[in-house]
Amino acid sequence: MDLGVLIQILVWGLYAGCIYILLAIGLNLIFGVMKVVNFAHGELLMLGAYAAFWIYTLSGVNPYLIIALAMILLGIIGVFIERLCFRPIMGTGKLNEIFLSLGLIYLFQNLVALLWTTDSRSIHSPYSGVSVSIGSIRLPLDYIIIILFTIVFLIAFQLFMKRTTLGRAMRATSQNRDAAALMGIHVERMDMLSFALGSALAAAAGGLWLISGQIADPYMGSIPAIKAFAVIIIGGLGSIPGAIVAGLTLGIAENVVPLFMQSFVGLLGVSMSFTAWKDTIAFFILIIVLVIRPTGIFGEKGE
Amino acid sequence: MTIKISEVFGMIMNKKKGILFAVLLISALIAGCVQPPEAEVKEIKIGLVAPLTGGASTTGTDMWQSAVLAAEQINAKGGVDVGGVDMPITLIKGDTETSREGGVKAVTKLITEDKVDLLIGGFSSGITYADQVVASEHKVPFIITGASSPVITRRTDIDTSYFFHHCPTTDDYPEATLLFVNDVVKPRIYERFNFSADRPLRLGVLYQDSKYGEGVYEGIKKAIEKHNLDMEIVSAEKFKMSETDFRTALTVIKESKPDVVYPAAFLNEQTLIVTQGRKDVGMNTIYLSVECNDDPDYYTGVGRWGEYSIQESRFSPYAIPSGPIHEVVEKFKEDFKNRWGTSPSMMGASTYEGVYVAAEAVKNAGTLDKKKVRASLAELEMPQIIEVMQKGVIAFSPDYRESKFELYMEQLIWNETAGETRPKIVWPDSIKETDFVLPDWYEPGSP
Numbered sequence: 001m002d003l004g005v006l007i008q009i010l011v012w013g014l015y016a017g018c019i020y021i022l023l024a025i026g027l028n029l030i031f032g033v034m035k036v037v038n039f040a041h042g043e044l045l046m047l048g049a050y051a052a053f054w055i056y057t058l059s060g061v062n063p064y065l066i067i068a069l070a071m072i073l074l075g076i077i078g079v080f081i082e083r084l085c086f087r088p089i090m091g092t093g094k095l096n097e098i099f100l101s102l103g104l105i106y107l108f109q110n111l112v113a114l115l116w117t118t119d120s121r122s123i124h125s126p127y128s129g130v131s132v133s134i135g136s137i138r139l140p141l142d143y144i145i146i147i148l149f150t151i152v153f154l155i156a157f158q159l160f161m162k163r164t165t166l167g168r169a170m171r172a173t174s175q176n177r178d179a180a181a182l183m184g185i186h187v188e189r190m191d192m193l194s195f196a197l198g199s200a201l202a203a204a205a206g207g208l209w210l211i212s213g214q215i216a217d218p219y220m221g222s223i224p225a226i227k228a229f230a231v232i233i234i235g236g237l238g239s240i241p242g243a244i245v246a247g248l249t250l251g252i253a254e255n256v257v258p259l260f261m262q263s264f265v266g267l268l269g270v271s272m273s274f275t276a277w278k279d280t281i282a283f284f285i286l287i288i289v290l291v292i293r294p295t296g297i298f299g300e301k302g303e
Numbered sequence: 304m305t306i307k308i309s310e311v312f313g314m315i316m317n318k319k320k321g322i323l324f325a326v327l328l329i330s331a332l333i334a335g336c337v338q339p340p341e342a343e344v345k346e347i348k349i350g351l352v353a354p355l356t357g358g359a360s361t362t363g364t365d366m367w368q369s370a371v372l373a374a375e376q377i378n379a380k381g382g383v384d385v386g387g388v389d390m391p392i393t394l395i396k397g398d399t400e401t402s403r404e405g406g407v408k409a410v411t412k413l414i415t416e417d418k419v420d421l422l423i424g425g426f427s428s429g430i431t432y433a434d435q436v437v438a439s440e441h442k443v444p445f446i447i448t449g450a451s452s453p454v455i456t457r458r459t460d461i462d463t464s465y466f467f468h469h470c471p472t473t474d475d476y477p478e479a480t481l482l483f484v485n486d487v488v489k490p491r492i493y494e495r496f497n498f499s500a501d502r503p504l505r506l507g508v509l510y511q512d513s514k515y516g517e518g519v520y521e522g523i524k525k526a527i528e529k530h531n532l533d534m535e536i537v538s539a540e541k542f543k544m545s546e547t548d549f550r551t552a553l554t555v556i557k558e559s560k561p562d563v564v565y566p567a568a569f570l571n572e573q574t575l576i577v578t579q580g581r582k583d584v585g586m587n588t589i590y591l592s593v594e595c596n597d598d599p600d601y602y603t604g605v606g607r608w609g610e611y612s613i614q615e616s617r618f619s620p621y622a623i624p625s626g627p628i629h630e631v632v633e634k635f636k637e638d639f640k641n642r643w644g645t646s647p648s649m650m651g652a653s654t655y656e657g658v659y660v661a662a663e664a665v666k667n668a669g670t671l672d673k674k675k676v677r678a679s680l681a682e683l684e685m686p687q688i689i690e691v692m693q694k695g696v697i698a699f700s701p702d703y704r705e706s707k708f709e710l711y712m713e714q715l716i717w718n719e720t721a722g723e724t725r726p727k728i729v730w731p732d733s734i735k736e737t738d739f740v741l742p743d744w745y746e747p748g749s750p
Contacts, residue, residue: 005554005558008583009554012583118358120574120604129582140583215547215604219545275542275551
């Protein structure tokens with residue numbers, strides 16, 4: 001395989017990995033603080049994409065500038081979801097939480113379909129036709145922007161979690177909810193904040209995904225959500241560095257492994273397509289990680 | 304006072320007569336209030352099987368609106384003459400909820416509770432494959448206007464004799480598309496790049512891992528064989544339904560050096576294939592597209608990346624074939640817009656025709672007897688309506704009861720006013736609007 005093509009594929013993998021990371025970190029944050037597995041997290045991505053679409057359509061400004069607005073909007077929606085849906089059932093059993101989040105999937109999908117139909121929505125980035133050439137390699141500017149955006153988000157997120165009182169309070173709640181409450185931390189407020197932040201990160205993922213050329217429809221969240229779950233399980237439940245490593249690994253593996261497999265069987269004289277095996281590869285990695293290290297790469301026992 | 308036995312008997316008899324008279328009188332009065340059974344049947348009940356909710360609800364709603372428009376037009380003209388009695392058409396919704404289970408539930412309800420006379424619709428081959436079993440068991444005529452798999456009328460595990468396929472199949476799309484490529488695209492490529500006439504055209508295929516995608520791929524192979532086309536499939540890559548990242552598959556296809564790429568994909572997938580293929584992978588080739596993507600959302604989504612790509616079609620939101628049906632199509636689009644405020648889609652167009660086909664079949668049968676309506680459908684021959692049909696008539700083939708469409712090819716040309724591409728019909732010559740253009744940026748496969 002040509003080296004230029006390989007580098008190009010690695011960049012696509014990094015871009016896909018960035019979207020997974022943003023989604024998975026939000027999911028991980030909610031799980032870490034609230035110990036709730038939000039199966040409707042993909043629908044927050046979908047709502048984020050719709051928020052970005054409508055703000056862009058109504059304002060017409062550079063779509064990258066509206067990501068912040070979409071994040072704020074989804075953060076507010078996240079607060080409402082936490083207060084109205086999850087808080088009343090917290091502590092009543094895991095099954096209730098699971099079925100509630102499954103119900104939210106259908107609620108959001110049908111609500112969006114009712115409000116805006118199932119028509120596809122798209123945003124054309126102003127940099128859609130712009131590429132950065134490095135030698136013979138052409139890298140679309142949008143992907144480079146998305147990778148840089150994600151790096152900035154991650155640095156800001158880490159600073160928030162490590163250097164601010166609120167961030168430390170969230171980490172304390174994540175480590176031991178009862179002890180955090182005894183130390184005077186308002187744990188319910190931390191729940192609300194984690195859901196707002198998680199939703200905002202999902203909005204960033206959805207908005208950036210749409211700007212990069214993807215299509216929004218009410219059902220777009222399902223597949224990214226499955227990938228985000230794979231990412232947090234591979235990385236370790238509750239682990240932010242784990243989500244980053246696993247997100248990048250998954251994004252790159254999905255793009256590179258089918259080509260390697262195709263080349264490998266080609267050497268054996270067999271012509272076979274592996275490009276439809278992307279999801280299989282993701283879950284194959286998941287199984288291997290779970291067999292070798294059941295808590296995930298960065299996971300801790302008991303989580 | 305003494306009463307004779309005979310008098311008592313007589314009184315009893317009179318009493319009995321009185322009761323009998325009263326019963327007869329009440330019966331007569333009730334009978335006068337209730338219509339006789341024959342008079343009850345004064346409407347043609349048509350069940351519309353469509354995804355009115357769920358993932359394909361936009362298409363389902365369009366099918367419903369088109370069917371309503373057709374029924375209203377027929378009813379406004381006095382209904383359908385059924386054996387001398389004018390009957391209006393009553394449409395009943397059968398929502399498949401875009402799922403197989405929902406389809407079975409909807410068809411069962413339409414047949415057993417609503418007692419429909421015919422069924423129309425059936426979007427998605429997978430769903431129709433499941434729900435047609437119920438229609439087959441009850442022997443209800445079903446005019447299928449939205450499922451593309453030829454298997455629907457060819458399967459042997461159920462009695463398919465009541466099914467009539469009024470939309471092109473996955474065998475039809477590639478046949479028309481590849482004939483166009485062979486007749487128009489190939490000569491232009493070979494002329495510009497001085498390729499030898501005995502060099503086969505190199506075809507890359509990217510198809511959905513589903514009945515639909517595999518059907519198109521099989522159709523491509525069949526068409527090449529049937530017409531002995533000098534084409535070589537240099538790569539055939541599969542992808543999972545609803546996939547969003549085609550870059551790896553497109554890279555593999557690019558490495559096989561195709562002259563033309565034929566994706567068998569749904570709208571969202573096709574948009575991403577063309578965009579990623581040109582923008583990310585740099586594969587500057589002619590992309591072909593299956594008819595289901597001839598939709599306003601596709602033109603908006605694909606943007607400038609779709610310029611000069613080819614769209615196979617039979618009913619377009621933006622193009623109207625020149626020729627005899629031009630005015631009728633314009634009128635239909637105008638009527639639809641006036642009635643619903645939006646534009647009709649391809650599935651809506653065939654469903655609209657489906658109602659007219661049903662009305663004609665019932666009229667010819669002169670009865671609502673399902674067996675006779677089925678026979679009438681089998682013998683039906685009526686003029687084309689808003690889609691161009693082969694030989695200008697709607698008729699079902701005697702073997703698999705498929706109507707045959709005259710499919711056409713459009714090329715997407717940039718429209719500055721719309722800020723999007725718009726399709727222009729480039730084939731066949733009889734209805735074309737303009738000539739095919741091989742863009743300057745086009746790059747062929749290996750010499």
